Amino acid sequence: MLMYYKNPGCKNTFKAITNALLASKACDVKGVAAIACARHGCYAPAALVDLYTGEQQKNIDFALLQAIDSTHIDPAQGLMLIYDIGCQYSIYLQRRIGDKLPAGLDIDTAIGLFHVHAHQESCFFRYTTSFIPGSGVVAGEILESLWSTLNSVSPTVRTATLAHRAEILNDHVFDSNEKKTLQMADVLCRRYEEAASMVTKTNQYFERLSGTVDVLIQHHWEAKVTAAESTRLTDLTVMDIYAAQIDQHTVIDQELDTDSHGSAAESWIASALLIEEMQ
Numbered sequence: 001m002l003m004y005y006k007n008p009g010c011k012n013t014f015k016a017i018t019n020a021l022l023a024s025k026a027c028d029v030k031g032v033a034a035i036a037c038a039r040h041g042c043y044a045p046a047a048l049v050d051l052y053t054g055e056q057q058k059n060i061d062f063a064l065l066q067a068i069d070s071t072h073i074d075p076a077q078g079l080m081l082i083y084d085i086g087c088q089y090s091i092y093l094q095r096r097i098g099d100k101l102p103a104g105l106d107i108d109t110a111i112g113l114f115h116v117h118a119h120q121e122s123c124f125f126r127y128t129t130s131f132i133p134g135s136g137v138v139a140g141e142i143l144e145s146l147w148s149t150l151n152s153v154s155p156t157v158r159t160a161t162l163a164h165r166a167e168i169l170n171d172h173v174f175d176s177n178e179k180k181t182l183q184m185a186d187v188l189c190r191r192y193e194e195a196a197s198m199v200t201k202t203n204q205y206f207e208r209l210s211g212t213v214d215v216l217i218q219h220h221w222e223a224k225v226t227a228a229e230s231t232r233l234t235d236l237t238v239m240d241i242y243a244a245q246i247d248q249h250t251v252i253d254q255e256l257d258t259d260s261h262g263s264a265a266e267s268w269i270a271s272a273l274l275i276e277e278m279q
Contacts, residue, residue: 010087010120035067038082041142042180043173045070061097075104082140084115087123112140126236133229
């Protein structure tokens with residue numbers, strides 16, 4: 001069962017899965033998939049898996065279950081899975097492995113900030129990490145940087161035996177995690193200082209922005225956002241409130257009124273261009 005499920009209406013242009021199916025039939029393994037911490041960039045132990053016919057759901061499901069087990073995730077803290085095609089992968093997730101997940105564990109699905117723009121517009125509001133409470137400021141693309149390092153050994157592992165290949169990949173993955181562990185204290189301290197400074201700047205920006213909006217309107221918006229976030233896990237469509245909703249006829253009428261000082265030809269051309277833009 002291929003992982004490339006067609007989410008109704010989602011027509012993303014992400015071709016990695018399709019391209020993976022074009023690999024040579026002479027290869028025992030067509031690629032690898034992994035689970036890594038989006039915050040610290042460490043590979044989850046025992047969660048680097050082989051791919052045999054593209055990115056099959058069973059391979060990613062196994063990696064996810066291994067990551068949950070090896071990192072000792074507490075169901076009370078929840079889990080956010082950021083995946084390039086999370087909108088499709090999450091559709092039947094509970095049906096596939098729900099009985100194997102820890103009791104009470106809620107899995108929220110998101111799409112990285114780079115890949116989400118290749119999806120349909122609604123995916124941006126429903127799966128972008130920026131709109132998910134508790135996600136913080138995270139790009140969700142940590143594996144792209146990890147692959148850039150691991151790809152350097154790909155010429156060697158292609159001709160290695162399966163056992164030797166596994167050892168090479170394990171050595172490089174463990175080395176990556178060890179380096180991050182040794183440097184983590186300095187990195188976290190530096191990022192804490194950056195975050196503290198950013199909070200101050202963000203609060204100042206929010207106060208200036210709020211000053212340009214009527215208080216009643218702001219409270220109305222905040223209430224709608226809070227209500228949407230509280231039910232997001234059960235109904236993703238509530239996040240569509242972030243999409244701009246404009247009455248096209250009203251906009252056209254307003255634009256035509258403001259351009260009434262021009263000549264008849266200018267008004268006609270301006271209205272024609274505006275109508276074309278609004279289609």
